[in-house]
Each structure stands twice: as structure tokens, then as C-alpha cells.
Amino acid sequence: MLTLDDVSVAFNAGTANEIRALQQVSLSVDDGEFVTVIGANGAGKSSLFNVIAGTAPVDSGRIVLDHADITWWPEYRRSQMIGRVFQDPAMGTCPGLTIRENLSLAAIHGRGAGLRQGVKKDQDAWFVERLAHEHLGLEYRLDSDVGMLSGGQRQAITLVMATLIKPRLLLLDEHTAALDPHAAGQIISLTRELAESHELTVIMITHSMQQACMLGDRIIMMHQGRIEFDIAGEERRKLRPADLVERFHALEDDAEIGERDRPGPARI
Amino acid sequence: MGTVNASGQGPLRHGRDASLHFAHRLVILALVAGLFMSLGNVTIAAVGQGLGFALAGVTVFLTFRVLGFVDLTVDGAFPMGGAICAVLIFVGISPEVAMLAAFLLGMAAGLATALVDIIFKIEGLLASIIVVTAAWTVNLHIMRGQSNIPLLGKETILSRHSGDFRAWVVDQYGAEFRRHSTNLLEIILFGILVCIVLVILYWFMRSETGLAIRATGENPQMVRATGINHQVMIVIGLMVANGLAGLAGSLVVQQFGFADVRLGLGLIVRGLAAVMIGEVLLRPRGIGQMLVAAVAGMLVFDISRAWVFSALDLPPTDIQLVSALVVLVALGLPRLQDRWQVYRKRRRARTE
Numbered sequence: 001m002l003t004l005d006d007v008s009v010a011f012n013a014g015t016a017n018e019i020r021a022l023q024q025v026s027l028s029v030d031d032g033e034f035v036t037v038i039g040a041n042g043a044g045k046s047s048l049f050n051v052i053a054g055t056a057p058v059d060s061g062r063i064v065l066d067h068a069d070i071t072w073w074p075e076y077r078r079s080q081m082i083g084r085v086f087q088d089p090a091m092g093t094c095p096g097l098t099i100r101e102n103l104s105l106a107a108i109h110g111r112g113a114g115l116r117q118g119v120k121k122d123q124d125a126w127f128v129e130r131l132a133h134e135h136l137g138l139e140y141r142l143d144s145d146v147g148m149l150s151g152g153q154r155q156a157i158t159l160v161m162a163t164l165i166k167p168r169l170l171l172l173d174e175h176t177a178a179l180d181p182h183a184a185g186q187i188i189s190l191t192r193e194l195a196e197s198h199e200l201t202v203i204m205i206t207h208s209m210q211q212a213c214m215l216g217d218r219i220i221m222m223h224q225g226r227i228e229f230d231i232a233g234e235e236r237r238k239l240r241p242a243d244l245v246e247r248f249h250a251l252e253d254d255a256e257i258g259e260r261d262r263p264g265p266a267r268i
Numbered sequence: 269m270g271t272v273n274a275s276g277q278g279p280l281r282h283g284r285d286a287s288l289h290f291a292h293r294l295v296i297l298a299l300v301a302g303l304f305m306s307l308g309n310v311t312i313a314a315v316g317q318g319l320g321f322a323l324a325g326v327t328v329f330l331t332f333r334v335l336g337f338v339d340l341t342v343d344g345a346f347p348m349g350g351a352i353c354a355v356l357i358f359v360g361i362s363p364e365v366a367m368l369a370a371f372l373l374g375m376a377a378g379l380a381t382a383l384v385d386i387i388f389k390i391e392g393l394l395a396s397i398i399v400v401t402a403a404w405t406v407n408l409h410i411m412r413g414q415s416n417i418p419l420l421g422k423e424t425i426l427s428r429h430s431g432d433f434r435a436w437v438v439d440q441y442g443a444e445f446r447r448h449s450t451n452l453l454e455i456i457l458f459g460i461l462v463c464i465v466l467v468i469l470y471w472f473m474r475s476e477t478g479l480a481i482r483a484t485g486e487n488p489q490m491v492r493a494t495g496i497n498h499q500v501m502i503v504i505g506l507m508v509a510n511g512l513a514g515l516a517g518s519l520v521v522q523q524f525g526f527a528d529v530r531l532g533l534g535l536i537v538r539g540l541a542a543v544m545i546g547e548v549l550l551r552p553r554g555i556g557q558m559l560v561a562a563v564a565g566m567l568v569f570d571i572s573r574a575w576v577f578s579a580l581d582l583p584p585t586d587i588q589l590v591s592a593l594v595v596l597v598a599l600g601l602p603r604l605q606d607r608w609q610v611y612r613k614r615r616r617a618r619t620e
Contacts, residue, residue, distance in 0.1 A: 080495035094483045094490055105483055108476050109495050115472075118479030161494070 002029040002052070002169055002201070007061030009047050009225075021047035023225040024061070029169075034195055034202045034216035038209065038244070040252060044225040045205045049173050052203070054078040066168050080109060083162030085155065085175040092158030095147030099138060099157060102146055103127045106161035130160050134190055152183025156190060163194050170195070172204040176211070188215065209241040209248070219244070223251050290557050293550050297564060301571050308575040316454035318570035320523045321538065322462050323516035325546075325566035326469070326559060328539030330509035333558070334473075336485035337385075339506060340396040340536050342513040344403030345377035347532040349514025351410040354417040354527030363425045367518045374514020377403060378506035386499050400532075407529050417527045424522035425457060426450070454523060461519070465512065466559050472508070473555045481505045482555065534588060541595040542566035548602050569594060 009022040022044050029035055039045050050056035052063060054075035063071045070078050086092050093102050104119050107126075124142065131139035134156050138149075146154060155175055162170060172191065176184035192215055195202050206212050212219055218236060221229040221244075228251055231239060304310065324346055331339035349370030356366035377399060384395040411417055434449040445452075472478045483491050484501040491498040513535075521527045546565030552558040573594050576582070582590065 074497070076492040076495055076497045079493050084493050086489075091487070091489050092493065094486045096486050097479070097483060101479055102483075104476075105479055105491075105494050105496075108480070113476040113480040113496055113501075115475045115477060118474055118476045 001031055001066060002203075003027070003062075003064040004052075005062040005064070007051055007063065008059045009051060009056065010059055013059070020225045022051065022058075025225070025227055027220070027227065029201060029203060031201050032199045033218060034200075035204070035218045035220055036212040036216045037203060037205045037220045037222060038207070038212050038248070039222035040248075042224075043222040045222050046173065047225070048222065049171055049203075049205060052078075052169075053082060053084055053171055081168040083167035083170045085158045085162055085170075085172050087174040087177050089151035089154040089158070089178055092161065093146045093154050096145060098143050098145055099131075099149075100124070100127060100142040102157060103130075103142075103161060103164065106164045109165045130164060133193065134160070134186075136186070150183070152179050152186060155179065155183075155187050159187065159190060159194060163198060163200065166198055166200070168201065170200050170202045172202065174205050174207060177207065191215065209244045213239055213241045213244060221247065221251065287554075287557065290550060290552060290560075294560070294564065297549055297568070301568060304575055305571060309578050310571060310574045311451065312448060312455060313451045314570045314574035315567060316451045316458065316523065317520075318567035319455060319458035319462055319563075320520040321516060321535075321570070322458075322542075322563040322566045323465060323512040323519070324535055325539050325542030325562045326465075327509045327513040327516070328536065329543045329558065329562040330505060330512070332540065333543060334482055334485050334555075335502065335505040335509070337502065337506065338391075338393040338396075339378075339381060339509070340393065341377050341381045341399050341403075341506070341510050342539055343532040343535050344396075344400035344407070345374040345510040345513040345532075346517040346520075346535050347407050347527075347529055348377055348403055348410065349374045349517030350521035350527045350531050351407045351417075351517075351529070352514075353518035354419055354521050355410055355412070357419055357422050357424060357522070358417055360422075363423065363428070363522065367425075367515060370514040370518035371511045372514070374517070375507040375511035377514070378508070378510030379503060381510070382503040382506040386502065404529065411527065411529060415529045419522070419525050419527070424525075426453060426522055429453060429457070458519060458523075462563060465515070466563065469508075469512075469559060470556050473559075477501070477504060478555075534591065537595055538566075538569065538591065541569050541591075541598055544595075545569055545598045548598065569598075 004025055004027040006024045006026055007022055008020070008024055011017075011019045011021060025044070025048065027048075037045050037048065047056065051058050054070070054073060054077075058071060061071070062069060065078075065081055068081075070081075084092070094105070097105075100119055104123065107123060127142060128139040131142075136153055136156055138153060138156065146157060149157070159175070175191075176187050179187060188211060191202075191204070194200065195215075202216065204211075204215065218232040219229070219239065220227055221231075229247060305312070305314070324342055327342045327345075331337050331342070352373050353363075353366040353370040356369055357363055380402075381392070381396045381399045384390055384398055385392050388395075390398070408415065430450055430453055433453045434446060437445050437449040437452065473482065480491055480496050480498075481501045481504060483494075484498045484505070488498040491501065517531065520531065542565035543562050544565065545568050546552065546558075546561030546563075549568065550557070550561040550564060552561040573587075573590055576590050576594065577587075
């Protein structure tokens with residue numbers, strides 16, 4: 001279970017350019033829950049991810065994952081519990097290493113690298129089985145350099161790497177945004193399959209309202225560093241993309257009016 | 269690559285083919301080098317010297333290519349290893365212990381660079397320049413304020429066997445080989461040592477830690493995301509690499525018969541040349557081939573430099589200029605070849 005307590009992050013604090021990326025965000029994600037996070041650019045989605053993953057420090061607040069206070073843990077240490085897939089397909093894998101070597105690195109997860117052989121023969125069956133689930137034929141290409149693969153294939157590998165050893169939490173940062181529609185669809189169905197079969201706890205950022213409605217059992221909408229909507233249960237099941245788009249625009253319009261102190265009809 | 273079947277035979281067979289081609293290229297390179305040596309009146313001393321410096325080439329390969337870290341520490345770690353080795357041998361300590369000390373001190377230099385980089389967030393290039401600058405003084409202190417320590421009459425790994433070996437060579441091949449016996453001994457001893465180091469290094473680079481080091485050079489973000497501390501990998505990588513530079517320093521000092529504080533001058537160019545010559549001529553794939561290519565590159569560098577010297581009958585003062593030119597040719601030729609091909613394509617297109 002992941003709990004965020006009053007987490008705040010500000011950039012350029014105390015100057016005219018102060019940006020409050022997160023304003024006292026509190027959030028609790030139960031084990032096995034699939035949460036999608038939506039919001040406009042600059043709403044604080046990425047900041048939320050960064051403080052959970054440990055790539056950015058918090059100004060105040062507490063982050064607890066499975067009863068461990070990870071607020072000040074370094075990024076690599078959190079990664080032993082948290083799996084991540086990035087927006088950029090190049091970020092999650094090593095292009096110069098083979099698929100087998102990349103997966104072998106992921107298999108070290110949480111143990112710390114020692115002097116044992118990095119590539120172990122007896123792991124091959126495991127890798128093949130996991131890759132076969134993707135239906136991309138990558139299980140026949142364990143010796144290919146990852147650099148030779150397409151973005152979609154790399155994201156698939158990153159997904160498998162992030163979940164090879166079941167993470168306590170899986171963070172997906174717009175992991176289909178850089179892919180063509182076909183590849184994006186493949187990755188989304190793979191994501192759903194993995195999340196269901198391994199009962200993963202997932203937080204996924206997306207810009208696609210369809211994806212947000214298709215996947216997961218809870219939707220969080222962020223705006224100006226705050227969580228504006230948190231839709232779960234019955235309400236979430238009945239939600240359609242159109243409703244979501246409507247709420248999204250309502251939020252944006254309110255903000256513009258608020259910012260400019262200009263009452264009247266919403267601008268188009 | 270052709271079709272690939274379910275048992276994974278395809279990619280495996282492809283891998284074996286590639287290494288076979290590498291072996292072919294290596295043999296051809298050796299033959300060409302041998303031909304050049306016999307035509308150009310280059311003695312086997314060049315090979316011995318190349319083997320002495322070879323591990324410094326491996327240092328540059330590990331830092332620049334594997335770790336992606338622009339590291340000049342080799343310029344300081346190499347003479348540091350040489351200095352400690354010479355001092356220890358001078359006071360009568362066994363050469364093996366002296367070489368181990370050289371390796372450890374080289375590692376310390378690598379550690380220093382890594383810490384400067386990590387703690388103060390100073391870029392690798394600058395961090396290593398700082399360490400090399402400091403190493404100059406450290407080296408002078410190790411050498412007790414002298415800039416040169418001769419090892420005449422002291423027991424080194426070479427001098428220990430040279431008497432017996434010379435007698436054996438004369439006995440086997442006749443008196444005319446007498447003057448080559450020292451060089452031959454260098455080649456045999458250093459060759460064995462370099463091979464042992466390469467085997468250990470190959471094993472290490474394929475271990476979990478080695479794999480993580482290689483990944484750190486390509487994508488530190490991914491290494492962190494797999495729960496491995498990439499900074500520790502930088503530390504280990506730089507320590508191992510510069511340890512090898514220290515070891516190379518101890519070999520060269522025993523070969524030359526003296527230690528000099530200026531021994532590391534321009535070594536980085538030499539190391540880079542070795543790595544790139546190896547890459548251009550042998551086109552290695554995989555970590556094992558790349559390690560071999562770095563060593564082969566160093567040998568080619570030394571042989572071709574000696575060849576230029578003997579062919580043009582140059583005085584020893586020109587050595588740095590010739591070194592620079594050899595590097596320039598090695599690096600520039602492939603680029604020129606590319607340009608030449610583009611030019612030919614354009615001409616063909618125009619005439620058609």
C-alpha cells in the first residue's frame with residue numbers, strides 16, 4: 001500500500017517564478033489497485049511520479065510504501081520495490097546490451113549486483129516464458145541488441161523488466177505516448193494483462209481519456225498541483241470518456257477565469 | 269540473419285559466425301603486421317613495448333567506451349604504478365608484490381577521480397585533470413623527490429629469468445639470437461600476463477557487477493530503475509580500469525629499467541589510439557572481442573610507429589609528433605574513406 005501525506009513540492013521557492021508543482025497532496029493506493037492519473041501539462045502528474053520514484057525530493061510531507069517511510073530513500077533503493085516504465089522508450093533499456101542481458105539486469109532487482117555470472121543459463125526459460133506472453137516474438141530474439149528494436153518493442157521489454165520480479169508498485173509514465181497507435185494498443189493490452197495476472201498495484205499517467213476509462217479501477221484528475229477528482233467504485237464504472245473530457249475542460253476553464261479574474265462565459 | 273527457429277539456434281549460430289570472422293581478421297592483422305615488421309626492419313622490441321602498454325589501452329577502453337566516462341586519470345595512475353613498483357623493487361621487495369602495489373595504487377587514483385566526480389558533481393574530464401595534477405606531486409613523493417629511479421641490477425620479473433632464458437635461446441637457436449632474447453622474454457612474460465588479465469576481466473565484465481557497469485555507461489537511469497546504485501558502479505569501474513593502468517606502469521618500468529615521473533605524458537592519446545585502431549581494424553562485437561581489440565590496437569600502434577621511425581630514419585626527438593600522426597592517420601582514414609565513397613557516388617550520379 002502506498003500512502004502520500006501532505007506532500008508538497010515547489011520550484012524556485014521564494015522567487016517570483018515560484019511554481020507549486022504539488023500542494024499538500026494526500027493519496028492512498030491500496031494493494032492491487034490500478035490508478036490512472038490524468039491532467040493538463042503542468043498539473044503536477046510528473047512531479048507526483050518523481051517524488052514517489054525518488055527522482056525529485058519533497059519539500060514537506062511523507063511517503064510510505066508498505067509500512068516503510070521511503071521519503072528520503074535514494075532513487076535506486078526505491079527501485080528495488082518500485083518498477084517503472086518511462087515515456088521515452090530509450091530510457092528503460094540499454095541499447096548496447098542484448099535482450100537477455102537487459103532482462104538479466106532486471107532479474108538482479110533488489111539483491112544487489114554481485115560477482116555471480118550476469119547471464120545465467122537457467123534463467124532463459126523464465127525469460128522466454130515472460131516474453132512469450134507479449135506475442136511480439138521477442139522470445140526468439142534473446143541475443144538481439146535492444147538498440148535494434150522498435151520503440152514499442154522496447155517498451156514491451158521495459159514492462160517485462162519492471163515486472164519480472166513483482167514490484168510493490170508499478171509506475172507508468174505516459175508509457176505509450178511516444179508510440180504509434182498500433183504499438184500503443186499492444187502495450188496497453190499487455191499492461192492490462194500483466195496487472196491482472198500478477199495482481200499489481202499500478203499508477204499510470206496518461207493523456208488519453210480513452211485509456212484512462214479503459215484501464216484501471218480508479219481515476220485521479222490533477223490540476224495545479226492538487227488532486228481535483230478522485231473517482232472510484234460505482235461512479236468510476238459508469239464513467240465514459242466523454243464525461244471525463246467534460247470535467248477536464250470545466251477544470252481548465254475555471255482555472256482561466258480564476259487566473260484572470262474575468263467572470264462571464266467560458267472561453268472556447 | 270536469416271530465419272530464426274524456436275529453439276534459439278539462429279541467433280546463436282549468427283554469434284559464432286561473427287566471432288569466427290573476428291578471429292580471421294585478427295590472424296590477417298597479425299600477418300600484415302609481421303610482414304610490415306620484416307619489410308620495414310622493425311625489431312620485435314616494438315611488440316614487447318606494445319604488450320607493456322597494452323593494459324593502459326584496456327584502461328582507456330573501459331573508461332571511455334564501457335563506462336562512457338571521459339577519464340584522463342590514466343595519465344596519473346600509470347606513472348604512479350610505475351613509481352611505487354620502482355621504489356619497492358629498489359628496496360629489494362619482490363617484483364610480484366611491487367606489481368600488486370602498483371595495481372592497488374592505480375585503483376586508488378581511479379577511486380579519487382570517481383569520488384571527485386560523485387561528491388562534488390564535477391564532470392569526469394575535469395575531475396580526472398584535477399586528480400592527474402595532484403598525482404604528479406604524489407608520484408614525486410613516492411619517488412622520494414627524485415624524478416627518475418633506475419633499476420639497474422635490481423631483481424625484476426624480467427631480469428630474474430633473463431640469464432637462463434638467454435642461455436636457452438642461444439642453446440636452441442644459436443648466438444645470433446642472443447640480442448633478441450630480452451625482447452622475446454618480454455613478449456612471453458608480458459603476453460602471458462596480459463592474457464591472464466584479459467581472461468579475468470572478461471569473466472568480470474560478464475558478472476552481474478560487470479553487466480551493471482556496462483549498463484551504467486549506456487543508461488544510468490535504467491540502472492537506477494533496476495535498483496542498482498549506478499554511482500557504486502562508476503566507482504568500481506574507474507577503480508578496476510585505473511588499477512590496470514597502474515599495473516601497466518609497473519610492467520613498463522621493469523621493461524625500461526627505470527621509473528620516470530613523466531612516464532604517463534600523452535598516454536591518454538596512446539590509449540585512445542589503441543582503442544580506435546582496434547575498433548577500425550577488427551570491428552569487434554561483444555565485450556570479449558573489444559578487450560582483445562584494445563590490446564591488438566596498442567600493438568599495431570607501437571609497430572606502426574616503430575615502422576615509421578625506421579622507414580624515415582627519424583631521430584628520437586620526433587617521437588611525439590610521429591605518435592600524433594599515427595593516431596591522426598588511424599582515426600582519419602575511415603572518415604576519408606567515407607568521404608571518398610560519397611564523392612564516388614556523386615560522380616557516378618552525375619555521369620549517368
